[in-house]
Amino acid sequence: MLITADMKMADLIHLDFQLLAVIQRIGINLGFREKTIDEVCKENDVDTDFFIQIARSFHDKDYFPKEKFFTFKAEWLIHFLRRTHQCILEYKIPEIEEKIKLMVEDLKETTRNYELIKNFFTEYIRELRVHMELEETQVFPYVLALSECIESKTKTEGFEKYFNEYNIQRYLEDHNDIEEKVFDLKNILIKYLPPPTDSCKYNSLLFEIFKLEKDLQDHSKLEDKVLIPKVKLMENELENL
C-alpha cells in the first residue's frame, strides 16, 4: 500500500511496525489518536513530504527517490542520521552485548568459543564508535556549516576557519563498510558455532543481529546515496556563488 499524507499515523504503524524507528528518529512521539500523518508531522514541526519519502523508502526497498531527497534540507537529513547513531550506539549495541554476555555465562563448557564471539563483537563496537564519532565530529558539522554558507550566500567566518581545507571527498575515501562484520557474525552464529542449549536466547540474539544489519544498511544507504551526492552539489553551489 502506498503511504500518503492523509493516511492515519496509527494505521501506518499497523501497516509496517518497523516504521516505528523512522517515527522516533524523525522526532515524533506516539499517542496519535485519529490524526493523519500530515497533522502529526505539522504538530511536531516535521516536513510532511520528508517524512513520507523516508517512510516509503524504508517500507519498500524498490522505492528510493534520490533526486527528491536532494531537495530536502541537509539539516533534516543530518538530524535523522544523528538520531540513528544514537539509537544504535546507546540502545541496540548494548542490547546485543548483553545477550552475548548472558550466553557466555550460560555455556560454561564451550565458553572459549563464546568468549571469542564476545571479543569479536567488542572489537566491532570499537570500530563502529570510531566510525560514527568521525561523522558526528567532522562530517556533520562540516555539512551544517556548508549549508549555512549557502543560505547566507557567503563563506561564513566559522566555515573559513574550520573547514576551508575540508571536502566531502576526504570523508568518502575512508567511509568504510560497517556492515561487513555484522554479516560475518551472523554467519558464524548460524553456521559454525556448536549449537547452544538454550536456543530461545540464541535465536533472539540472532534476531537482534539481523535487525542491526538491516538498520545499518538503511543508514549507509542514506549516507552514500543521499548525503554524499547532495553535499557534492552543495560544494559546487558554494564554489559558484
Next chain:
Amino acid sequence: MVRILVAEPSYLVRKGLSTILNELKTVTQIEEISSADEIREALTSIIPNMIIINTTISSMPQVEEDIRKHTPDAAVISIFNTPIPKNTNEKTLSVFDDKSVLINKLRSQVKSVQQTYIQQENSEELSEREREVLQKIALGKTNKEVANELFISTHTVISHRKNITRKLGIKTVSGLTVYAILNQIISMEDIS
C-alpha cells in the same frame, strides 16, 4: 541457491523478469539494480552466478570490465530493447519476447548455471591450499606475505581469498580468524 543479478533500467521490465524468475521455482536470490553505478557494489556484495543485464547498461564504460574482474564465472545474459530474430543465442533476450520464449530461455540458463554451480560449490569444504591461505590470513598476514611464504603470486592469494569468502560466508579478517580458531586451523595462543 542460484544468485541472480538483474541490471535493468526499466522498473516494469525488472519486476517482470523477477516475477518470471520466481516462477521457475529454483531456489534463487534475486538482486535488482537500475543503473551502471550500482553494478560494482552489487557484484562484490552478492557475487552473482548469473547476470541478466540490459545492453544499455552493459555498454557503459567499465561495466564489462567490472563483470570480468569480479565475477569471471557468472553467466551473462543480455536484454535488448529491440526485437531480436527468433532462434538466436540463448543468452540474449528481448523486451518483446513472449512469455514462452522467455521462460524457456531463462529456465535452461538457470538450469545450466545450477549444474555447474552445484558441482563446484557443493564442495563447501575448503581445499588444502585454501586452508593454508586461510591459516596465514587468520594470523594477520598480508596478501603479500602470504604470497611470499607459499611461493604463489599475490593475484592467486586474492583469488583464494575470494573463494574462501564465498564458501564460508565470512568477509573480514577478524571473522576469518574466529572461524579458524573454531575449526582448530589456528589456536587461540597463536594470535595472542
